[in-house]
Amino acid sequence: DIWGGRSRAAAQMTSSAYIAHVLDPLISPQYVDQDMAYEKAFAKLADDPPGRRDYLRGFKRCSTYAIDWAGDKLLIATKDNALRLHEPGQSSELRSWPGEWMSMQCDPNSPHVAAAVAWGGKFRVFDTRDSASYVHDVELRKTSTSMKEFLFLCWSPDSKFIAVNNRSDQVYLIDLRQTQSASIRLGASMSMQHEVNQMVWSTEGDALWIATGGSPGKLHVYPTPSLQKDASVSVAAHQYTAISLAADPTGRYIASGGGDTLVTLWDPRHLICTDSFGFATQAVSTLGFNYDGSLLAWGTGGSGSTGGEKNLSIVSANTKNLYWQDTTPAPVQQVRWHPNRNTLAYTLNVAQLPDERERRLSGRDTAVVQLLTIPDS
Template identity: 30%
Template sequence: MAEAVGPFKGLHNKEYQGHKKKVHSVAWNCTGTKLASGSVDQTARVWHVESHGHGKAKDIELKGHSDSVDQLCWDPKHADLIATASGDKTVRLWDARSGKCTQQVELSGENINITFKPDGTHIAVGNRDDELTILDVRKFKPIHKRKFSYEVNEIAWDTTGEIFFLTTGNGTVEVLSYPSLKALHTLVAHTAGCYCIAIDPLGRYFAVGSADALVSLWDMSEMLCVRTFTKLEWPVRTVSFNHTGEYIASASEDLFIDISNVQTGRTVHQIPCRAAMNSVEWNPKCNLLAYAGDDKNKYQADEGVFRVIGFDSA
């Protein structure tokens, strides 16, 4: 276990329970005051999280999906609007204050990925059939659809909204211009499928997690790999940069979450966990990390919990 340094000396850990089955996705709103969780139990929940994760959290249940809520994301410009993608083929927009669904659209396949454009105007959705749909948020209607001939995993915009990324089962990252979706680059990133991608909040880098158990760090302006993180031994399922872009968290089926320094590549802390992790996400304002995985309780049933760990500032 790496020795805790800097902000990783004082830790406080809090568990949130509410879902009946395992949690697939956790995401913070733009102000860092609310955390959403999406679950196999067909619901999402919104939790009001105090700074440092202390205190009892009130939660609101978002009910309406008829299949697993595989991924969710918040409107980057509105602290109370959240979008969910489900295996029931629908994408829904919710008001996190009331828990009510305000918009809904049915797409052609089982949705597994969803992300907002940084200016909040568009939503990109990926499904199990490797089809990408772009939604206009105001009208909540598809404005573009594209089917790919290869496995598409996670999707992301850069911080400007002018570049769009797809991680693929071929071990490549496809870089497209936006809104034309014309191909700019095919980055040969890994020797196995690329599963996940995270964008540095300062716009300097993006990180890619792969089935080869590596996380690669790429320079956004040069589109070149500058280093790899090698601590995990299983396929990397989830990566996230902290709010300063100084640290990156990554997780897999290894029984720990690795936190490394982006500039040096060195591990600064490891968080032990009891199961494979599905989602890690740093708070956009402070060093709070939310994480959720395949936890089992003592009866070997899915527990439906996630955790938030806080780190005192250095």
């Protein structure tokens, strides 16, 4: 049990090591046991990686736009114009939904329900357990000619709204509070002056955080559901372009990753940077907290990234210790934790994966979707 009590954790270490953890001024006493347990778990992972690392079987060599957990299954938006549902451990996909889907995300309160937006303007909310079951299936471009070329979406924590953005850097809120299954309502909208890279809702659902390009890379915080510009706040988060965002499920932090290779942690209430991590060597393209907010993972990828670099990192969100850095066969594009256990799914850049000849010579894995399970301590 990774959450074992103090006496158990102490018994598994020398007394001097345990005392050193307790006296470390950088580690809050309440996290000492957890930190020791994680250190042991990741050491076990390093000693026996084949037993804890896996890949998604039956997923063909195809580029991905997004990945999320639909319960215990993985839903993947691919560049071959389909959403594909897979169950880890099985060798074939369960079902798929054709379309130019650019982004999707599962409902935070009903993980079997997912929302997706397509490049051409289609918006869909559907049950992943049935390939023909749709809650909403709407052509948004019929509502407004500007509602097309979508790139990203994210659910509000209460599942009442979905934020979407398009290539023109316009942000829209879609109101899902209507009870009629075919009815949705457009909420507030706005146009950003800089490139929108990613969005995330605060855990309380009262603010939408937006990472934008430029120098410096800024985080813009807008009140929801109004998106009132006069009430918004902007903070400079990175020297160059803010790329990725993630919200701690406990509400303590918003994490951002930038083109400056830094990961920063923000207090969402006071809008101050509390910590930063400099372990990355390339732009931080994706990041995510685990189910209880104790772990933060990120992946690096960009024009300068290659396979063989330490493109996957995992740190403690509590003690800020670095637990894991992995040399991946190619840059990491997306990371996503399982909703209730410490299993991380991540995708690799297909264009930079080794080809079959290189794979045979080097022995490096070419799987696009990989899985990493943190063992119990």
